[in-house]
Amino acid sequence: MSNLKNKKAIITGGGRGLGKATALAFAKEGINVAITGRNETVLKETVAEIKSLGVTAIYSVFDVGDYKAVKSSIKTIIDTLGGVDILVNNAGIAAIGSFVEMPVEQWTQTIQTNVMGMYYVTKEVLPYLLEKNEGDIFNVASTAGLNGNPNVSAYSASKFAVIGMSESLMKEVRKNNIRVITLTPSTIETDMTIELGIASEGSEENVLQPEDFAELIVAGLKLPRRAMLKSAALWSTNP
Ligand SMILES: NC(=O)c1ccc[n+]([C@@H]2O[C@H](COP(=O)([O-])OP(=O)(O)OC[C@H]3O[C@@H](n4cnc5c(N)ncnc54)[C@H](OP(=O)(O)O)[C@@H]3O)[C@@H](O)[C@H]2O)c1
Numbered sequence: 001m002s003n004l005k006n007k008k009a010i011i012t013g014g015g016r017g018l019g020k021a022t023a024l025a026f027a028k029e030g031i032n033v034a035i036t037g038r039n040e041t042v043l044k045e046t047v048a049e050i051k052s053l054g055v056t057a058i059y060s061v062f063d064v065g066d067y068k069a070v071k072s073s074i075k076t077i078i079d080t081l082g083g084v085d086i087l088v089n090n091a092g093i094a095a096i097g098s099f100v101e102m103p104v105e106q107w108t109q110t111i112q113t114n115v116m117g118m119y120y121v122t123k124e125v126l127p128y129l130l131e132k133n134e135g136d137i138f139n140v141a142s143t144a145g146l147n148g149n150p151n152v153s154a155y156s157a158s159k160f161a162v163i164g165m166s167e168s169l170m171k172e173v174r175k176n177n178i179r180v181i182t183l184t185p186s187t188i189e190t191d192m193t194i195e196l197g198i199a200s201e202g203s204e205e206n207v208l209q210p211e212d213f214a215e216l217i218v219a220g221l222k223l224p225r226r227a228m229l230k231s232a233a234l235w236s237t238n239p
Pocket of ligand 1: 014015038042140192
């Protein structure tokens with residue numbers, strides 16, 4: 001098993017939900033983490049929780065859909081951490097609405113955040129991994145990126161795009177010892193799914209929890225470097 005202690009990770013959308021669970025799981029492995037998001041109060045609280053596990057933790061406030069902000073913030077993060085080994089492209093938004101009724105702005109923002117945001121962050125982190133000839137990038141897609149469904153056209157389109165981008169990049173940089181992993185989880189109990197009305201609070205008995213997702217990422221990281229989790233679909237045992 002590879003040793004993860006003192007590795008350096010960037011997790012977008014790390015203040016809450018799946019990103020936060022991943023950050024805490026990384027800290028338990030001794031990985032130093034930078035979490036990003038738009039809500040400074042939440043990021044500060046999460047950084048304090050991560051630090052209490054004995055690792056270095058920092059946060060950075062920026063919108064992943066704003067390339068100028070991404071470019072300067074990623075540089076500052078990597079300078080502060082002293083490098084980067086792992087990127088978790090997790091920040092994302094979802095909206096439910098019919099094709100006709102969803103405002104153009106909301107459709108556009110979904111693509112801007114989920115697709116362009118992931119592209120911008122990866123574009124700024126990748127040169128550091130290429131230089132070292134080693135790294136891991138986890139791209140969070142969704143089951144919505146595998147099948148379309150009514151009233152989720154923007155979200156589904158964004159996650160189909162994420163899968164295409166992620167697989168293309170994987171084939172481009174595998175030879176550089178950079179593992180690009182595409183994740184397609186189904187419903188996990190977070191603010192996102194509670195707000196959309198597809199999960200309810202306190203349903204840990206039968207709904208996937210953020211810690212389950214985090215465990216999958218850590219397991220992927222622990223594979224020997226010759227092995228790569230190309231993609232993974234996390235499903236619940238309760239259909
Ligand atoms: N929960 C599920 O069932 C599920 C299933 C499949 C895939 N996913 C995917 O998993 C990822 C995380 O989802 P979640 O369930 O943890 O959702 P969540 O609880 O709503 O968290 C979303 C995270 O993304 C950040 N974020 C959103 N827009 C951003 C922007 N423009 N710039 C920077 N950060 C932004 C948020 O931070 P701020 O609020 O601080 O900006 C927050 O940390 C998403 O990509 C989602 O599509 C979730």
